[in-house]
Amino acid sequence: MHVTKEFKKKTFLKQFLLGLHVSNSISNPISIQQRKNSIKLSADLAMAFARGRTHWTHALITKLGQKEENKSTLKGILGRRYEILMARYSCPLLYQKVQRRKKSVRSYRFSYNAQKRRSSALKGSCVRVSPSVVARNLENRRTKVLKRLVPGGELLNGSALLSEALDYVISLKAQVDMMKSLWRATQVSSSSNVELVPSAPLQKKDASCTIANSEE
Amino acid sequence: MEDEIQPLLNPTTASASPSVATSGASFTALLGLPPNRAVELLHEPTFPSDPALVDRAARFSVFAAAAAASSAPSPEVSPPPPPPETAKKRKDGASTNGKAKVKKGKHAEEDTDGENKLPYVHVRARRGQATDSHSLAERARREKINARMKLLQELVPGCSKISGTALVLDEIINHVQYLQRQVEYLSMRLAAVNPRIDFSGLDTFLSATTMECGRLTIGNAKVGTELDQQQQQPVWSEVGVSDSDQMNSTTNSKRPQIQLQQNQLQQFWHVDFLNTQNHLQPSVWERDTVMGSTAPHVQREEQHSLVGPGPVPLLAFDRVNPVAPPIQSNQQLKMEL
Numbered sequence: 001m002h003v004t005k006e007f008k009k010k011t012f013l014k015q016f017l018l019g020l021h022v023s024n025s026i027s028n029p030i031s032i033q034q035r036k037n038s039i040k041l042s043a044d045l046a047m048a049f050a051r052g053r054t055h056w057t058h059a060l061i062t063k064l065g066q067k068e069e070n071k072s073t074l075k076g077i078l079g080r081r082y083e084i085l086m087a088r089y090s091c092p093l094l095y096q097k098v099q100r101r102k103k104s105v106r107s108y109r110f111s112y113n114a115q116k117r118r119s120s121a122l123k124g125s126c127v128r129v130s131p132s133v134v135a136r137n138l139e140n141r142r143t144k145v146l147k148r149l150v151p152g153g154e155l156l157n158g159s160a161l162l163s164e165a166l167d168y169v170i171s172l173k174a175q176v177d178m179m180k181s182l183w184r185a186t187q188v189s190s191s192s193n194v195e196l197v198p199s200a201p202l203q204k205k206d207a208s209c210t211i212a213n214s215e216e
Numbered sequence: 217m218e219d220e221i222q223p224l225l226n227p228t229t230a231s232a233s234p235s236v237a238t239s240g241a242s243f244t245a246l247l248g249l250p251p252n253r254a255v256e257l258l259h260e261p262t263f264p265s266d267p268a269l270v271d272r273a274a275r276f277s278v279f280a281a282a283a284a285a286s287s288a289p290s291p292e293v294s295p296p297p298p299p300p301e302t303a304k305k306r307k308d309g310a311s312t313n314g315k316a317k318v319k320k321g322k323h324a325e326e327d328t329d330g331e332n333k334l335p336y337v338h339v340r341a342r343r344g345q346a347t348d349s350h351s352l353a354e355r356a357r358r359e360k361i362n363a364r365m366k367l368l369q370e371l372v373p374g375c376s377k378i379s380g381t382a383l384v385l386d387e388i389i390n391h392v393q394y395l396q397r398q399v400e401y402l403s404m405r406l407a408a409v410n411p412r413i414d415f416s417g418l419d420t421f422l423s424a425t426t427m428e429c430g431r432l433t434i435g436n437a438k439v440g441t442e443l444d445q446q447q448q449q450p451v452w453s454e455v456g457v458s459d460s461d462q463m464n465s466t467t468n469s470k471r472p473q474i475q476l477q478q479n480q481l482q483q484f485w486h487v488d489f490l491n492t493q494n495h496l497q498p499s500v501w502e503r504d505t506v507m508g509s510t511a512p513h514v515q516r517e518e519q520h521s522l523v524g525p526g527p528v529p530l531l532a533f534d535r536v537n538p539v540a541p542p543i544q545s546n547q548q549l550k551m552e553l
Contacts, residue, residue, distance in 0.1 A: 020406075032404075032407050032408060035407040036400075036403050036404045036406075036407040037403075039403040039406050039407050040399065040400060040403040043399060043403060044399075135381075135382060138382040139381050139382045139385065142382055142385035142386055142389060143385065145389050146385065146388065146389055146392070149389060149392045149393065149396070150392070158357065158360075158361055159357065159360040159361045159363075159364050162361060162364035162365060162368060163364055165368065165388060165392070166364065166367055166368050166371060168392070169368070169371055169372070169388070169391065169392060169395065170371065172392065172395040172396065172399070173395060175395075175399060176395055176398045176399060176402065179399065179402040179403070179406065180402060182406065183402055183405055183406060183409075186406070186409050187409075190409070
């Protein structure tokens, strides 16, 4: 939203391919799960880098950096900047805040149950909850789920959460599109077998497909 | 009543009491908003001048002690630029007595966004609603949330027909989960296919198809002295790994691969990021900032690395005029895993 998508795609691609190279070189003998994880890591990192500085990118990079299994890949991708970035993005404060919030959620649920109990005690067996309460409850549940989905969402509220979710959805869409096009490129290069003619840009993919075919 | 209103119609700028001026200006500032937004706020499809009149009269009655002459804007809709003003929250209780048709609008956010850091939020209550400050602030918050929800509705496909916050949130959540699952799935597929494909060729493919100046920069690329153009001896260039002198040597021994086009693409990225440097947010995140410092060296010779002033020497390119030679050299390469 704040940054043009054209710019983002370039940066994303560059960073993603960087990460792919690194994950190729590092984790070649290891299982496909780990390769998938490192690819996903580099994709998320690329998306966060391409987007710029927003709340969710900050939280995403923090989360990525705190997992133990990611650290080697991150070191490979970021190189010398790893220490700088990890120092900046290690924020224990984030998770302390989350702990505090959990208590209030529990208390809310308790109060809601108390209200239900009260209403059922008054009116007999059937539980009558006013529609506004139902609507509010639904909305709160959805908001909680959204907070869990959006990186860094637990700390946000209301309109800020929605704007971060908006931004995140846009970036996710762009990420998926880029990965799809990359995937299609690999498909094309691995399946086609066209003769090389050096003048058109279309033929450049044939260069890569000869590479692929030569090793088969 | 009418003779009270008449002097208000005469636009006077001199002795305008600030409160009246602000309220008048802000009301027409509201009208100067994008029409749909203002409509949504006003719940009124047209902008008759009567509400303006009525508002002036209301204010006149409320602020009777204030200066009689007011800079009431002309009844036609002419949005003045929102002047720097001290907006106040207004209690409309007194005004509803006389006027049966008071339609008030509310513009909490838009007005304050146009000003520079005012301490107060200028809002107006809707008809028949509470006017104390708490509910006004809450209404402002709700309007903000509703605006964001609208944007999200437009973004998520299939959401525009749904009415109601909870269901829209449901759709948004589903969409986010769907996108995240797609990322996982695509990364799994890329992992499955990864060992077979060297991404150097893909770089040029994608760059050539997506960016128009790819051809130009590939024409300017140089082939290193270590690597003859037609030679079969490929050299691995560590693109992103900066601390990898040792890694260079190990991967040289393990997997010699041509990084010719990869470096061409780097060069392309060098050049292109020169142009986009002004658009870039200045952040340490991207290697472009480092790259940008090395960009002047692009045309010359060696040492263009994404790392920048790093210890890793990458391939140096000689001039390659046609695109054909790199492709032919690619043809002769073997890719080892």
